[in-house]
Amino acid sequence: MDGRVPAFRKVLVANRGEIALRVMRACRELGIASVAVYGDDERDAPHVRYADEAYRIPSTQPLPYLDIAALLEVARAAGAEAVHPGYGFLAENADFARACAEAGIVFIGPPPEAIAAMGDKVAARRVAQDAGVPVVPxxxxxxxxxxxxxxxxxxxxxxxxxxxxxxxxxxxxxxxxxxxxxxxxxxxxxxxxxxxxxxxxxxxxYLDHPRHVEVQVFADAHGNVVALGERDCSIQRRHQKLIEESPSPAIDAATRRRMGETAVALARAVGYRGAGTVEFLYQDGEFFFIEMNTRIQVEHPVTELVTGIDLVKEQIRVAAGCPLSFDSNVPLLGHAIEVRINAEDPARGFTPTPGQITTYRAPAGFGVRVDSAAEPGFTILPQYDSLIAKLIVWGRDRDEALTRLGRALDEFAVEGVATTIPFHRAVLAVPSFREGTFDTRFLERHPEVLEGLAAAAGTAASNPAPADPPAEPEVYVVEVAGKRFDVRLFPAGDARPARRSRPRVSSSRSGSTAPAGREDLTSPIQGTVLSVAVAEGDRVRQGDLVCVIEAMKMENEITAPHDGVVRAVDVAPGQTVQIGARLARIEADGAS
The missing domain is CATH 3.30.1490.20 (ATP-grasp fold, A domain)
Structure with missing residues (x-):
């Protein structure tokens, strides 16, 4: 069942961070060599070091992981028979799946036709309706x-x-x-x-008190389609998940069976193959289809812990033509919960906090799993997702899992950037969460969670400038024809290998040349200005929108700190700003 898959000798992982490591570890257990790809700013990233081979992506795009032609060029150069896209980037891109097929490379995922059918949410609604799946009006x-x-x-x-x-x-x-x-x-x-x-x-x-419940499905090329239980993903910010668990506290056995049967019917209707997730809204005893994610999910470890099935290895096996290694009688054992540790400051509205991690200590012990690519000296880059780690715990029941989660969060130490760890501790203290009676509007219904974090933060800097890591012996990283190699130099008479030095990254913090005063509105984040809502001479009230800055795949609304008149606007759409850069000058009412 867990033996080697001879069809693939080498797999290119077209992703980065913790999901790249997750796929590479699965490949290693299957006896398959892994190939990492990286951009210019990730030569020493953990996924690059772990892989059997690593290549710089020959691309000039700002996000080289999106360059299909460049990725396939690397796959051919490396001799990879298959590509695993992870999640995000090109994982749900039908054009990428087709391009792999045209290049004679196996795409470890569903057929491009299924990706296209489910990727257009309007078309997906029609497919669901034709398959008898209930949809939201x-x-x-x-x-x-x-x-x-x-x-x-x-x-x-x-x-x-x-x-x-x-x-x-x-x-x-x-x-x-x-x-x-x-x-x-x-x-x-x-x-x-x-x-x-x-x-x-x-x-x-828009349902006003739903649960967000999704069903993990798996299909092979031999006609087998199986549902592997559900995950409750109702704790969200900005419609993006923060906490996921299985089984859902809101779903009974009969509803679970109906949801699973519905998800299987939809997968069959689109000729699905591989891992996929069918997402539903559940409210007042009814569930409605909202979308299907045609990839492995960020929260897949939750299902792995309650089923005992390695979903990533199963993806690779299915892509190699093997039948599913399980059937519909997989028992669901215990309760699993995942929390996302992001480089965001929940005390400031989940503002992204890119920068260098100075301290990183992950929890351990029975029933605790951490999926991460972070380490001391690791830099959270502003152009990518803010995820630092996924903390997943398992217990024999939900109460035990919650207790274990609290212990693990207390052990988790990340310094150098603000994180969502305090948020998760605060959520654990809310009775409706512990009782399992929450819905997708949890934060709206419990403003005290974020208000308490903001009050605790006070005036302390939520994202202090990281200290330089201690000096360590150097290693050299060289590229030959685009392929990465480590070169270690040994001092004369010293047989000990030099330890790998961590990259020294300068702080991303910079401001205007003049010190900011009360009238200066400065950027709390590094990012790209998407829009500007004010002009010189405009009168604004406290809380009015001034501009929107995108950072780490999140849009952040920057608002006026007080009533007044806009005397200067220092940014324009498309401009990149650093932390502390002045965005506008707003003369406060009553200022002399």
Whole structure:
């Protein structure tokens, strides 16, 4: 069952960070060599060091992991028979799957036709309806702002405007009344264009107290399709998951069976193969299909702990033509919970905090798993996702899992960047979470969670400048024809190998040349300005939007700190700003 897969000798992992390491470890257990790829700023990254071979991606794109031609060039140069895309980047890109096939390389994932069918959320709704899967009431196709307003008038508010080509909370806006439709449509469509290259949006009824429950499915090329239980992903910020668990505290055995059967029917309807996740909203005893993610999920370890199945190894086996190593009678044992440790400051609205990690100590012990690529000296880069680590715990029941999670969070130490660890500790203390009676609006219903973190933070710097790591002996990293090699130099008469030095990265913090005063609005993050909402001479009130800055795949609204008049605007859309850079000067009312 866990033997080697002779069909593949070498697999290229077209991703980075913890998921790249996760795939490479699965390859090693299967006796398959792994190939890492990296950009110019990741020559010494953990996934690069772990792989059997590593190549710099021959791309000039800002995000080289998106360069299909360059990735396939590396795959051919390395002699890889297959590519595993991980999640994110190109994992749900039908064009990438087709390009792999055309190059004679196996794409470890579903067929491109299935990716395309489920990747367009409007088309996916139609497929689901044809397969008898219940869907949230919504538009029959794409809508403009007027169409969204008409749907709201007909069905009532709130409504959700959603990217047709998207997922992961991108291109998603909730509209509570007719006056918000135009701005929400503009924001959702613009974000969809930036993330997915497609501004198309559709509209659905917005359920106001649902659980977000998803079913893990697996299919092979021999006609077998199996559901492996559900995960509850209802604790979210900005429609993006923070805590996931299995089984769901809200689902009974009969509902679990119906959800599983529905998910299997949908997978069969699109000729699915490999690992996939069918996502539902569950409210008042009913569940509705919202989307299918045609890849391995960030939260897949939750299912692995309750089933005992290595989902990534199963992906590789299925892609190599093997039948599933299990059937529909897989027992679900105990309870598993995953929390995402992100480089974000929950005391400041989950503001991203890129920078260098100076201290990293992961928890351990029975029932504790940590998936991460972090280490002391590791740099959280602003152009990528903010994920530092995934902490997953298992217990014989939910109470034991929660107790173990609290212990593990207390052991987890990350310094140099602000993280979501304090947030997870605070959530554990909320009775509705411990009782399992929460929904997707948990943070809205419990403002005391973030208010308490903000109060505790006080005036202390939430993202202090990291200290330089201690000096260590050097190693040289060289590239020959794009392939990475480590070169270690041994001092004369010293047979000990030099330890690998960690990269010294200068702080990303910089500000304007003049010290900021009360009237200066400065950037709390490093990122790219997406839009500017004010002009010189405008009057603003405290909390009014000044600009939107994208950092680490998140849009961050920067608001006026006080009432006043805008005397200068220092940024424009498309401009990159550093932490501390002045964005605008706002003369406070009453200032002399």
């Amino acid at each position: 919504g538009s029959d196709g794409p809508v403009d702002a007027d169409g969204a307003a008409a749907f709201g008038a007909a069905h009532g508010y709130p409504i959700a405007i959603k990217a047709a080509a998207g997922g992961g909370g991108r291109g998603f806006r909730v509209v509570w009344d007719a006056g918000e439709v135009a701005e929400a449509h503009r924001a959702a469509s613009g974000e969809a264009e930036r993330y997915f290259g497609d501004p198309t949006v559709y509209v659905e009824r």
